[in-house]
Amino acid sequence: MLYVRAHHILGIGVALAVMTAVDGFFGSRVLELPAMAGGGSGLPMRRMLPLGFAAVGAGGLHSGMEQFERVAGAAVRKYELWHALVMFATTVLLIGGVEMATSDSRRTVTAVRALIIWWGLALVSGAAFGRWLSWVFPLITIFPLTYLQQNGRGEDRWWDWAQQPPSTLPCWVLAAIAVVIGAGAFAWTPWRRQRLTRAWTRA
Numbered sequence: 001m002l003y004v005r006a007h008h009i010l011g012i013g014v015a016l017a018v019m020t021a022v023d024g025f026f027g028s029r030v031l032e033l034p035a036m037a038g039g040g041s042g043l044p045m046r047r048m049l050p051l052g053f054a055a056v057g058a059g060g061l062h063s064g065m066e067q068f069e070r071v072a073g074a075a076v077r078k079y080e081l082w083h084a085l086v087m088f089a090t091t092v093l094l095i096g097g098v099e100m101a102t103s104d105s106r107r108t109v110t111a112v113r114a115l116i117i118w119w120g121l122a123l124v125s126g127a128a129f130g131r132w133l134s135w136v137f138p139l140i141t142i143f144p145l146t147y148l149q150q151n152g153r154g155e156d157r158w159w160d161w162a163q164q165p166p167s168t169l170p171c172w173v174l175a176a177i178a179v180v181i182g183a184g185a186f187a188w189t190p191w192r193r194q195r196l197t198r199a200w201t202r203a
Helices: 002-006 009-026 049-059 066-070 074-102 105-129 136-140 142-147 169-187 190-202
Strands: 030-034 040-044
Touching: 009 049, 009 074, 049 074, 049 105, 049 136, 074 105, 105 136, 105 169, 136 142
Parallel strands: none
Antiparallel strands: 030 040
16 A cells, blocks of 8 residues: 555564564663752663654654645545554553563553653654654653753652653643644644634634
8 A cells, every 4th residue: 555655664663673672671771860950860761762662653654745645635634543543552552561571560551651741742743843853852851851850859850751650640641731732733734724724714
């Protein structure tokens, strides 16, 4: 199918397989990072890996026919929607499976929550800069999540979605916001903007 070829599904699958292997074999490696509050903190590599899964998954929506697809009708948009849903479900299963096999259920939930937030940011980034740049906004979050994540008492801040436990409500609020803005960015196609602009000018 032309749609499948244009979106390099095989390449995306290979990239996800490699990241899954890295997560499984090297995810427990601890990176020693400085903190602005002083001292430093150990960060297991797998706490940042959901970012890569989200960036690759959302970036997989890019194709050589992107300009055509962004103004295409309902049929192509339906393919895109299913593509996005399948990629999201695949990354959730991969992250969740590795975490369940190598850590515990609490860490699994935290990783999936982080994946949801980074997926939302990746979709916004793709809408803003082009889908092949879906990694831009997720990548920006690395700085606060690795350098500003602790307060003066050495505690993780409330917004640190990569490390706060599953029971942390503010991080779930961030996840819900990410879902809303990500879905909105995905749906906000040029033809929808034109249609709303025409409706506004006629009102």
